[in-house]
Every structure is written in structure tokens, then in C-alpha cells.
Amino acid sequence: xxxxxxxxxxxxxxxxxxxxxxxxxxxxxxLSGILTFMEQLNEVDVTGVEPMVxxxxxxxxxxxxxxxxxxxxxxxxxxxxxxxEGFFAVPKVVx
Amino acid sequence: xxxxxxxxxxxxEKARDALRKGEISAVDLTMACLTAIDAGDALGAFVxxxxxxxxxxxxxxxARLKAGDAPSLCxxxxxxxxxxxxxxxxxxxxxxxxxGFKPEYESTVTTKLFADGAVMLGKLNMxxxxxxxxxxxxxxxxxxxxxxxxxxxxxxxxxxxxSASAVAADLCLAATGTDTGGSIRQPAAFTGIVGIKPTxxxxxxxxxxxxxxxxxxxxxxxKSVRDAAIFLQSMSGYDPKDSTSSEIAVPDFEAALTGDIRxxxxxxxxxxxxxxxxAEIDALWEQGIAMLRDAGAxxxxxxxxxxxxxxxxxxxxxxxxxxxxxARYDGVRYGHRxxxxxxxxxxxMYEKTRAEGFGSEVQRRIMIGTYVLSAGFYDAYYNRARRVxxxxxxxxxxxxxxxxxxxxxxxxxxxxxxxxxxxxxxPVEMYLNDVFTVTVNLxxxxxxxxxxxxxxxxxxxxxxxxxxxxxxxxLLNHAYVLERAAGFVAKxxxxx
Numbered sequence: 218x219x220x221x222x223x224x225x226x227x228x229x230x231x232x233x234x235x236x237x238x239x240x241x242x243x244x245x246x247x248l249s250g251i252l253t254f255m256e257q258l259n260e261v262d263v264t265g266v267e268p269m270v271x272x273x274x275x276x277x278x279x280x281x282x283x284x285x286x287x288x289x290x291x292x293x294x295x296x297x298x299x300x301x302e303g304f305f306a307v308p309k310v311v312x
Numbered sequence: 313x314x315x316x317x318x319x320x321x322x323x324x325e326k327a328r329d330a331l332r333k334g335e336i337s338a339v340d341l342t343m344a345c346l347t348a349i350d351a352g353d354a355l356g357a358f359v360x361x362x363x364x365x366x367x368x369x370x371x372x373x374x375a376r377l378k379a380g381d382a383p384s385l386c387x388x389x390x391x392x393x394x395x396x397x398x399x400x401x402x403x404x405x406x407x408x409x410x411x412g413f414k415p416e417y418e419s420t421v422t423t424k425l426f427a428d429g430a431v432m433l434g435k436l437n438m439x440x441x442x443x444x445x446x447x448x449x450x451x452x453x454x455x456x457x458x459x460x461x462x463x464x465x466x467x468x469x470x471x472x473x474x475s476a477s478a479v480a481a482d483l484c485l486a487a488t489g490t491d492t493g494g495s496i497r498q499p500a501a502f503t504g505i506v507g508i509k510p511t512x513x514x515x516x517x518x519x520x521x522x523x524x525x526x527x528x529x530x531x532x533x534x535k536s537v538r539d540a541a542i543f544l545q546s547m548s549g550y551d552p553k554d555s556t557s558s559e560i561a562v563p564d565f566e567a568a569l570t571g572d573i574r575x576x577x578x579x580x581x582x583x584x585x586x587x588x589x590x591a592e593i594d595a596l597w598e599q600g601i602a603m604l605r606d607a608g609a610x611x612x613x614x615x616x617x618x619x620x621x622x623x624x625x626x627x628x629x630x631x632x633x634x635x636x637x638x639a640r641y642d643g644v645r646y647g648h649r650x651x652x653x654x655x656x657x658x659x660x661m662y663e664k665t666r667a668e669g670f671g672s673e674v675q676r677r678i679m680i681g682t683y684v685l686s687a688g689f690y691d692a693y694y695n696r697a698r699r700v701x702x703x704x705x706x707x708x709x710x711x712x713x714x715x716x717x718x719x720x721x722x723x724x725x726x727x728x729x730x731x732x733x734x735x736x737x738x739p740v741e742m743y744l745n746d747v748f749t750v751t752v753n754l755x756x757x758x759x760x761x762x763x764x765x766x767x768x769x770x771x772x773x774x775x776x777x778x779x780x781x782x783x784x785x786x787l788l789n790h791a792y793v794l795e796r797a798a799g800f801v802a803k804x805x806x807x808x
Contacts, residue, residue: 272756
């Protein structure tokens with residue numbers, strides 16, 4: 218399976234990473250190389266094998282559904298690149 | 313020169329005993345490390361120095377020591393990998409996308425270390441988001457191996473390269489590392505120190521910046537096996553904030569170091585005898601086998617038939633998890649946000665921010681992960697890799713059920729290579745560094761790298777021991793026997 222330039226462009230879009238057109242051929246080549254390496258997995262007979270979810274057979278614990286934290290608005294916003302009036306600020310989303 | 317002037321080169325064990333006897337103060341020990349750190353900038357190991365915090369913690373440790381309340385790590389100066397969130401101190405996973413990020417909270421591991429009186433000297437260099445085997449993907453520039461044999465600067469390995477460099481160069485007594493595919497054990501082997509990755513779930517991942525959540529584990533990087541036991545004790549244990557952390561009791565690791573492995577069974581996996589591995593690595597492995605046999609262990613050939621598929625399975629699963637984990641870096645809540653042009657909306661903000669903030673290897677892995685999780689490929693790649701992972705784990709289970717106590721393998725396929733030497737290589741070539749270590753993460757097992765010898769060039773080589781799940785105590789004891797038999801005492805010549 219090799220990745221062409223259109224697929225590379227689509228993957229970059231899905232990953233929300235801007236890749237300039239000129240960089241797409243190299244990206245496609247790198248991704249194809251990695252995928253070729255992964256294709257060794259096709260040699261393995263996996264019939265009847267369940268995909269592993271967790272290395273330790275365990276049920277994830279659930280905590281009680283109660284409020285354990287809060288009232289730390291300033292802390293939550295402290296590292297924001299842009300915060301306004303107690304909120305995270307982003308460019309206009311809805312026209 | 314006073315007897316304490318080189319205390320930065322001490323082991324935790326030696327410092328603990330000297331602190332408790334009052335032969336040195338935590339402040340003096342910390343000052344010795346801070347001096348070494350300032351003289352060690354050429355190593356690129358410490359990327360955020362925290363001398364004020366260190367001295368405050370050292371003074372508090374001295375008060376505790378005076379009061380007779382002194383856990384093993386009380387007053388011990390440590391380096392902390394940049395992947396750990398430390399309150400009010402830059403924690404940016406060596407990435408541009410977390411530039412300026414100062415967490416408002418403390419990771420569980422560092423919380424536990426500080427509760428035991430440990431001293432934080434600063435944050436340590438690493439590969440960006442722990443993705444790499446040479447520390448060259450760091451936004452800070454590479455950490456450098458203190459071992460040097462000619463004009464070239466060598467890699468300390470990765471991703472915990474700064475931790476390895478700092479410990480090997482005696483800038484600190486020990487350091488935290490994290491290991492997703494070999495990121496504690498490979499750099500430990502490249503720098504002649506000890507590094508242990510515990511069983512998945514032994515150490516809380518809370519507050520450790522996530523790479524691949526089903527594989528990531530934190531662990532200590534130290535100057536001796538005993539130090540690894542002491543340090544791991546403090547890091548380990550159940551944490552309600554990490555739903556995958558285990559409630560299994562933590563035994564006394566240091567007490568397990570009896571040096572007696574008579575009758576234990578050591579497995580030697582035949583699939584690890586790879587073509588193209590230097591003869592020196594094979595010879596070192598044979599020496600290690602002989603050492604354990606001389607100590608009274610039974611050596612047995614074992615088979616791990618799916619081991620050869622571990623790397624390709626890992627390079628599906630780890631990027632898949634990374635692409636999900638790293639989706640949070642969007643320029644909204646923390647870290648870098650790109651400058652936007654007129655008319656740019658939120659999609660442009662995401663795309664420009666992530667293109668500017670992530671380095672090339674991280675971008676590559678996010679995109680591979682995005683691809684293998686995308687509609688139409690999820691089954692062919694991601695689910696197939698998870699099935700192969702189940703088979704890899706079963707291989708180990710069969711071996712342990714057959715009575716094997718620990719498995720001995722090389723730690724790395726070579727000694728440290730030169731910085732920049734892999735620059736033109738295919739990404740896959742760099743991934744081969746993890747060939748001996750990555751199975752352990754996929755199976756969730758504990759693994760330890762122990763320095764055993766020098767190659768003909770004069771660079772350290774390590775061997776890896778793999779243990780049964782939750783048997784770090786037994787694993788450390790095997791490592792202790794190997795360490796004593798190998799008698800590795802070489803230190804890098806100071807050039808920095």
C-alpha cells in the first residue's frame with residue numbers, strides 16, 4: 218500500500234496539520250515507507266484472536282459521580298494563549 | 313578538597329546513608345549538583361533549571377533529617393524529565409507547542425517523590441513528546457552523551473536522553489524517565505547506567521504528558537540497581553487519578569536484593585539472535601548468560617515466535633494512540649497559538665498552530681496514526697496490530713507458565729551513535745533501535761537495562777532483563793546479580 222499525494226493531503230487535513238503543497242511528495246514517501254514496514258503484520262495468522270484492549274485484564278474503576286473539584290477558573294485559564302472575560306477566546310466559529 | 317566536594321557523583325544509597333549520619337547536608341549535596349549542572353551546559357541535559365526550588369526543598373529535607381523523619385529519598389537531588397508536569401515550572405515535553413506551559417498541578421510521580429523529601433534540580437531534555445531514540449527531535453536541541461571517543465558528539469539515546477546524560481555525567485544522583493518503546497532502557501544502555509520500566513500500571517501516569525497511553529510507564533534512571541529499587545519504591549503505587557494504575561501491593565524492592573538467584577530459570581529467546589547485530593553484542597549477551605549461570609541460575613532457550621512483529625505492531629499502535637492524545641494541542645487552552653492572518657477561522661488556527669508547534673517526527677507520527685485509524689483502514693492496520701499484540705503477550709505468558717523467572721536479552725542493537733548520523737536515514741531505520749525493548753511495552757512487562765561492559769570503541773553496552781508482570785522485586789534481584797558479576801565501574805572522561 219503506498220500513499221499518494223492526494224492521500225497525504227487528506228491525512229494532513231484530518232490531522233489538522235498544515236502541510237504546504239511542495240512538502241506533500243516527501244510526506245507521501247515517508248508515510249508509504251512506514252506503511253510498507255507495517256505490512257509485515259499481514260504475515261501473521263490472527264484468526265480468532267481478539268484485539269488487545271489492555272495489557273492487564275482489568276475493569277476500569279468508576280469513581281462516585283460527585284463533584285470533586287471546581288471554582289478554579291483562574292487556574293484553568295492561566296495557560297491560555299487568549300482568554301477573555303473568564304473564557305477561552307478563539308476566532309469566530311459561527312457566521 | 314573536602315570529602316563531600318564530589319557528592320554529586322554519589323549513588324542514592326551512599327547519599328542516603330551520609331545524610332542520615334549527618335556527614336553531609338541536603339543543601340551541600342544539592343549545591344554540589346547545581347554546580348555540576350552549571351558546568352555541564354554543553355551536555356544539553358537540563359533544559360529548565362530550578363535552583364530556588366531545589367534549595368528550598370533541600371532546606372526542608374535537612375529539617376526532616378534533623379527530626380529523624382527521613383524516607384530514603386529525603387534530601388536526594390534528582391532531575392525530572394520534561395514530560396512530567398511540575399507545578400509552576402515549565403513542562404513542555406520538549407515541544408514548541410507547549411512553549412511557556414507551566415502546569416497548575418503536580419504529577420502524581422513528582423508529588424510522591426516530593427512527599428518523600430526528594431529535591432528537584434530541574435527539568436531534563438528528551439525527544440519531543442518522547443518520540444525518538446536519539447534526543448534529536450527536541451525543540452531545545454539534542455542532549456549529548458557524556459561518553460566520547462573522538463571528535464564526534466554522541467547521542468545519549470532517547471527519548472529520556474537528558475535523564476541519561478545527566479545521571480551518567482553526575483549532574484544529579486538519579487532522574488526520572490519514561491518508557492513507551494524503550495525510552496528508559498535504550499538511553500540507560502547508551503550511557504552506562506541502570507534504567508527500569510516497571511509493569512504497566514505500577515506507576516501512575518497522571519500528570520505525565522501522554523504519548524501512547526496503553527504503553528507509557530515512568531521509571532527511574534540511576535547509577536546502580538539498588539538505587540533503582542529505592543527510587544522505584546517511592547514512585548510506585550495505586551493512584552485513584554489514573555484508572556489504569558494498579559491496587560496490587562508494592563513490595564519492598566530494596567529488601568528483595570538478596571543476590572541469590574540459585575535455581576531461578578533464565579530464558580534466552582532465540583528470536584533475538586538477529587542477523588546484522590554486531591558480534592560484540594552477541595559476545596556480551598554470552599557473557600551475561602555465563603554470569604547468571606555461574607550465580608546458580610538455570611539457563612534455557614525459549615521461543616517468542618511473534619517477537620519479529622513487535623516493531624511493526626508498535627509503530628501502528630503507538631502513533632494511533634498519539635494521534636488521539638495529541639489532538640488536545642489546538643492552541644486554545646495552553647501553549648503555542650499561531651499568528652492568524654485576516655480571514656483565518658478556527659480551522660486555520662488549528663492547522664497553523666499544529667504545523668508550527670510540532671516538529672517533523674511528531675507530525676509524521678500523528679499523521680500515520682490518523683491514517684491507521686481512518687475509515688477503511690482501522691481494521692486492516694489498527695485492529696490487526698492489536699491482534700498481533702495479543703499474540704506477542706501470549707508468547708510471554710507461555711514462557712512464564714513454563715517456569716521461566718526472567719528473560720535475558722541485549723538492550724540495544726549497537727552502542728551510542730553520533731548525533732546527526734541518522735539524519736538522512738529512513739524513519740524506519742531509527743525505529744530499529746527499539747527492536748529488543750518494544751516487546752516489553754506491548755506485553756506490559758517490567759524490563760531493566762544493566763550496564764555490563766564496553767565495546768571495542770570504549771562505549772558502554774547494556775543487557776536487558778525482562779520479568780514476570782508485577783515481579784519488579786525478582787527482576788531487580790536478577791539485575792543486582794548481573795550488576796555485581798559484571799562489575800561495570802567505567803565512567804566517561806570529563807570533556808564538558
